[in-house]
Amino acid sequence: MTSSNLTRDETAVRSQRIRLDAVEIDLDLRDAPDPAAPTFPTTATLTFTATGEETWLDFLGEAVDSVTVNGASRDVEWDGARIRIGGLTWHNVVTIRARGRYSSSGEGLHRFRDPVDDAVYLYTQYEPADSRRVYPVFEQPDMKARWRFTVSAPAGWHILSNGPEVAREDVAGGVRVRFAETLPLSSYITAVAAGPYHRVDGEWRDADRTVPLGVLCRASLARHLDADEILDITRRGLEFFERAFAYPYPWGKYDQIFVPEYNLGAMENPGLVTFTESYVFRGASTAAQHEGRANTILHEMAHMWFGDLVTMRWWDDLWLKESFADFMGAHAAVAAGGFPDAWVTFASRRKGWAYVQDQLPTTHPIVADIPDLEAAKLNFDGITYAKGASVLKQLVAFVGEEAFFRGAQRYFADHAFGNTTLPDLLSALEAESGRDLTAWSRAWLQTSGLSEIAVERDGVHPPVLTQTDPRPHRLTCGLFAIDDGRLERQGGLDVDAVDERTPLPGTIGDGIELVLPNVDDRTYAKVRLDAGSTDAAATHLSTVADPVARAVIWASLWNATRDGELAVTRLVGIVSRHGVHESNIALLTDALSHAHVAIGRYAAADARASLATAWLDTCWNALWDAEPGSDAQLAWARALAAAAARSAGRAEQIRAILARTAPAPDGLPLDPELRWAWLIALAATGYATAEDADAELAADPTAQGHVAHRTALAARPDAAVRAAAWHAAWEDEGLTNDHLAATIAGVRAGDRRDLIAVHDEDYFARIRPAWAARSIEIARRLVIGLFPASDSLDDVDSWLDGNPDAPAALRRLVIEQRDGLARELRVRAAQPTAL
Incomplete structure (x- = not known):
């Protein structure tokens, strides 16, 4: 355990002893355009009451220059992660002057230089605990404060934070901007962005007020930004959520900024939501891509209530925001966003993610046990998001949609600007629905794993719904017959299943070719088709009219393949x-x-x-x-x-x-995106040279072009080329997060094990030192991206046996990769040997 890895227990003690009131942050970013300036001055002034004489502040930066407590200068006691603060009284004002370091990993204050015009862009990304990379803070979600930001930056830049700008003055080398004080926020959802961004303004009006809207991206992407569509979705969402939650949007303005080299899809910082600029489509884009972007916009907007207005106390209740936002993203996309098939995508994509995650040996309950920050970092997974959202979909059906939203309204009214745990939400839902949710919570929120459901119908009267790992399911078995060459639904059998075997309430006629459990995707379970139904799907799948039913069939076939049941x-x-x-x-x-x-x-x-x-x-x-x-x-x-x-x-x-x-x-x-994809494929098979890649880069000298160019060069099928890329991934700490990902993609291109198997031993020698030396994001990419896809488990088992004391988060990643490899070997062994 290092001092940077905060634990649940010690932060709980800290929040009991400290009552935080306000935080003032002053950042000086005027030197950001200078590549020779790796750091920036940062000053934090925190006002709080205390019941003890000492505490600590969290800071992961370059240096701490001074510490002042209640007007008195104190010695700097900083171990690289924690600043000891002594001599506290009941009421305290603590000022820390320090220097932060610009990030190239997407954690903290990320600095990006656009190769198109040499412009520099900054943005912050903190969840779960990286605001301490930018300013000294109490880095835990249950210590909310009113924040006041002041930021100095070069003249001509857009400078943004959570609140609106309230004052601006010229200073040497730039401008100094002061922002309005925020309502109480956790540190991880504070935010700053600065740079010569392109901005499109809009507004949303309701009966009582006007909410200013902004959409921003890099200047070189401006011609690709379809701001009108983004603003339209934003207005629809604000109207929907205000009505659904009966609580006005509380954060004033609503800026949305699309940023480069982003590690996530998006982040819900109130008033300044950040998105990956992958959502700025440079070329052709499908309806699914637009739906996905709308879903993400609405997901982040739901967080303005679930997560920002009311926040979990600690990361074991992360689901209190992410599961709800995942559910609300799809729900609002259907109800208000203009994407009626959003639940189809959810059934295929989001649930598919959850099914994979839930079959790993490291799966966990939706309400997870998160003892420390390293565990929290890895818990942004398919369980917390997609399984949680799937379960909430059931809950809405269980308590009724009207009661569910009344419960949410009560929850926000009772806990606005506070922190909560699971019982707080359940009590609100129980009060509005009249239902006892104890058994439901125990069955779905506090257990791990998933049921596999199937129907036995051959020689069984009545037919039986079976399930492994039994849980309560309310579902429908769809019955399909062939009519004029098409699979047409002939009704269904509704069933409440609790036990391993549940007789179906009806018969299945002789003409029924396909029996589809969970036909409307109401419950969360892996569906296994019987042999006859699999044959019918293999012949007639595309004739099924209902896209949700097709999604369930496609998912069932994929899961059967992953399980070795379908060749x-x-x-x-x-x-x-x-x-x-x-x-x-x-x-x-x-x-x-x-x-x-x-x-x-x-x-x-x-x-x-x-x-x-x-x-x-x-x-x-x-x-x-x-x-x-x-x-x-x-x-x-x-x-x-x-x-x-x-x-x-x-x-x-x-x-x-x-x-x-x-x-x-x-x-x-x-377009450039497709050209690069095809060129990288040619490079991987030896049909494109470095000169070809250089020529393509000359035609597309954008940031995306440079990333793709790096992959194309590393993908060439030459052992020396792959070796050089391998060593660069591990050893070149100048690689940004995106450039590292591109290098790894080149190493793995074309599944050419013959070119990279020689590095297997080196992988296991490097992962533990890399975990200790690199940020979690960078180390995670290395551990997952370069895991050897070998034909044996011996090496990984040897590492696990020999490293029982390795950090738990690192062991989790390796165990998950091992499980994936074991599945691959097991399924391959069961395959036919000829095409």
Whole structure:
């Protein structure tokens, strides 16, 4: 345990002894454009009451210059993470003058230089505990304060924080901006951004007030920013959530800024929401991409209430904000956002994430045991987000939608600007619904794992719903018959299942070809189709009219493949047959991804090459047959890029299209994103050179172009090239987070184990030192991204056996990677050996 890894117990003691009132932050960022200036002055003044004589403040920076307590200068006692503060009285004013360090990992205050125009951009990202990289703080969510920010930066920059700007003055080398005092906030959702951002203004009016809106991105991306659509979603969301939660949006303005080299999808900082600039679409984009962005906008907006207005006390109740925001993102996208198929995407993508996470040996209850910050960092996972949201979907059905929202309204009214735990929410929902939620909470929030549900119908009268790891499920088994070559639903059987075996309340006629448990995706469970239903799906899946039902079928087939119950060859055949007819672009995109992953991870070794070649041809033919300019055409073009990195069968044709010596399919937008994807694939198979990559970069000298260029160079199928990239990933600490990810992608390109297996031993020698020396974000990328996909568990087992005292968070990552490898080996062994 290091002093930077705060524990739940010690922070609980601190918050009992300290009552924080206000924090004033003064940042001087005027030297940010100078690459020779690695640090910035930062001053924090904290006002609080105390019941003891000493405490500590958290700071991960370059230096602490001075400490003043109640007007008296004190010696600096700082161990690199904690600043000891002594001589406290009942009422205290503590001022710390320090120097923070600009980040290149996306943690703290990130500094980015745009290669297009050499402009410098800054933004902060803190969750769960990185505000202490920028200013000295009490870094825990239950110590809220009113914050007052002052920021000095170069003239001509946009300078933003949570509150609106209230004063500005010219100073030497720039401007000094003061922001309005915030309502009580936890440190991890404070925020600052500064730079020559492009800004589009808007507003949202309700009956009583006007909320200023802003949408910002880098200047070089301005022509790609579809701000009108973003503002429209924002207005719809604010209107919906204010009405649903019966609590006015409390944070004044609503700026949304799209930032480079971002580690997350988005972060809900009140008044200054940050998003990955991947949501600024540089080229062609599908309806699913727009839906995904809208969902994220609404997810972050839900946090303005769930998480920001009312905040969990400690990270074990992270679900109190993330599960709710994940649920609300989909719910609001359907109810108000103009995306009626958002629950289809949720059923396929978000639940798929949760199912994978929940089958790992490191799975945990939705209400998790989080003893320290390192554990918290890794708990932003499929359980906390997607499983929690899935369970909330059930809860809404259980208590009723009206009662659920009345309960939420009571929760916000009772706990506004405070911190809560699970019982606070349950009591509000129980009060409004009249239902006792004790058993529900115990079954769904306080247990881990998932049920596998199936229907036994052959030789069983009545048919029986079975489930492993029994939990209470209320679901419908959809019954489908073939009518004129189509699978048509013929009704369903509703069932409340609690035990391992539950007789279905009805019969299944002889003409029923497909029985689909959880047909409307109401419950959270892995669905296993019986043999007859699998055959019917294999033949007729794309004829099922309901996209939610198709999502459940696609998910069932994928889970069966991951479990070794469905041959990879059969899954790929189903995707090849029905993908060309799948009308929901999110389902198509997921199916194409699953086929690609299945070939690389689960196919038998001696069948993989022929299967990869056949899949490449499927993608190629589907691309040319797709409707010109359609989302499906773009999805198949992207799938072709992934397939072409493994198999060179279409390399010359792809190269000719890129060189414009052969025509592209009609309507296909050969934009920079697609060109790079195809070029990286060619590089991985030896059909693109460094000169080709350089030429592409000359045509696209953007930040995204530089990242892709790095991957293309590292992807070339030469052992020396891959070795150089391997060493750069571990040893070049100048790599930004995005450049590290690009380097890792190049190392792993084309699944060329023959080029990188030599580094397996080096991996296990490096991961523990890297965990100790690098930030968690960078170390996590290295540990996961470079884990050896070997044909044996011996090396990883040896490391785990030999490192029982390694940090728990590092061991968790390695255990999860081991489980994935064990699954791959187990499933491969069960595969047919011929295509």
